Amino acid sequence: MQPTLRRAGGFALIGTISVTAPVLGRAAFVPFAAVALLAAFVITDGPLFDLFARPSDHREGRLNGLTGFALAAAGLAILATELGLPIDLFVASVFVLSYGNLGKRLVAEASDEPFLGTAGFGVAGSAAGFAGQAGVASLTSSPIVAPRFAFLAVAGALVAALFREMLFERDDPLVMLSAGLLLWLFDSLAVSVGVVDIGAALAVTVALGYASYALGAASVAGMLSGVLLGLLVIVFGGFGWFAVLIAFFGIGSLSTKFRYEEKKRRGIAEENEGARGTGNVLGNAAVALLCVLLFAGSRSLPVDGLLFQYAFAGSMAAALSDTLSSEIGGLYDSPRLITTMxxxxxxxxGGVTWQGEVFGVLGATVVAGVAFALLPDVGFVGAAVVTLGGFLGMTADSVLGATVEGQQFGNEAVNFAATLVGAVVSAVAALALLGP
Incomplete structure (x- = not known):
């Protein structure tokens, strides 16, 4: 057995201590605090040290990795017993990370394929997160709500896997804390999760995520971002919202691959053979994610939740409009700077062609058409509002590209600003034309 696999198994055993939280109550942090003290000051050599030590730990003569892991778990335990984080989510967060890492290491024994390793993390982490929640429910004589447990377990595993891809192995404490806090947010927003909804959401998002990776449309981190985003959109918004999201990602990915070799010769091709990374996904969809989360929480806000629906569709219209205008419009000659012509x-x-503008309007119209067909209360006027938001978002992207991109702002920041313009314009126009 490889040292990395043994180490992952050891961390999983330490993580299992969290299931005692319902019994220990306010002392739930004590076992992890004790582990942290032992790892930091007592275990400096011997078999236990060799079991838990990472390469950097050997150099420094201290189990920094285990210390950080245990302190993060202790911190989450305090949040659970003193500040309201549900106990089952504390356990799920620890289980997701510790057993997810074990699953990834098990797969690594047989294959070094990045996708398979990530899949091992996701499957093991999701199963462990579900088991952790069910274990707490059993200890506290609470009902086992399988659909909700499954949603939170998978969401936690995706969050942890994504952060693991973006960060480093030594950042496991940050990954655990982030997963716990985000699960707390998701739990507060998920009023009800049905068996059919979560089953369909998982099947659709995972299948499309794998397809995007297999076809080279997304990197591993980009795939994780897309699957997590899709899962949240379906659970908090619905399949109509998901269709709007897929209209952007599907058509946008095809346009990125369209005549890719010619784009490379022109120097306008996306990097990594057009595969979307996390920055690209979040730059285009962070506003949409915020909209769907606000929609889910709108029962507690003095705002009509339908406005967030228009904002969501407007942000996606802006994203697709900008993507088509640049990916297809860039294939035509004689571009002009939008600010000076x-x-x-x-x-x-900031360079635009008239053909790119036409395709941009077409992209916004496609998203508006999907919204009209599948989102509730979006009529002809609503579709026009979404198209307007998409067009103005695309225009804002070009203006920002001509003025600040490459100096103060990178491409992802400009994409975020453009989708924000699309969202705000669509929501304000809907409020003005359709009323409260």
Whole structure:
């Protein structure tokens, strides 16, 4: 057995201590605090040290990895017993990370394929997160709500896997704390989760996520971002919202791959063979995610939740409009800088062609059409509002590209600003034209 696999098994055993939280009550943090003290000051050599030590620990003569892991678990335990984090989510967060890492290491024994390792983390972490919640329910004589447990377990595993891809192995404490806090948020927003909804959501998002990775449309981190985003959109919004999201990702990915070699020759092709990474996904969809979370929490806000629906669709219309205008419009000659109309070389930030503008409007119209067909209360006027938001978002992207991109802002920041413009314009126009 490889040392990394033995170490992952040891961390999983330490993580299992969290299931005693319902019994220990306010002392739930004590076992992890004790482990942290032992790891930091007592266990400096011998078999236990060799079991838990990472390469950097050997160099420093201290179990820093185990110390950080235990302190993060102790911190979550205090949040659970003193500040209201549900006990089952504390346990689920610890289980997701510790057993997810074990699952990844088990897969690594047979294959070094990144996707398979991530899948091992996701499957093991999800199963452990569900088991942790069910274990707490059994100890406290609470009902086992399988659909809700499954949603939270999978969401936690996706969050942890995504952070593990973006960060480093030594950042496990940050991953655990982030997963716990986000699960707390998701739990507060998920009023009800049905068996059919969660089953369909998992099947659809995982299948599309794998397809995007297999076809080279997304990196592993980009795939995780997309699957997590899709799961949250379906659970908090519905399948109509998901269809709007997929309209952007599906058509946008195809346009990125369209005549890719020619784009490379022109110097306007996306990096990594067009595969979307986390930055690209979040740059285009962070506003949409915020909209769906606000929609889910709108029962506690003095705002009509339907406005967030228009904002969501407007942000996606802006994202697809901008993607088509640049990916297809960039294939045409004689672009002009949007701010001065002077001729610029292809690929210049802020350079537009009339063909790109036409395809941009078409992209916004496609998203508006999907919203009209599948989102409740979006009529012809609502579809026009979404199209307007998409067009103005695309225009804002071009103006920002011509003025600040590459200086103060990167491409992802400009994409975020453009989708925010699309969301705000659509929501304000809907409020003005359709009323409260």
């Amino acid at each position: 002077e001729s610029v070389p292809p690929g210049t930030d």
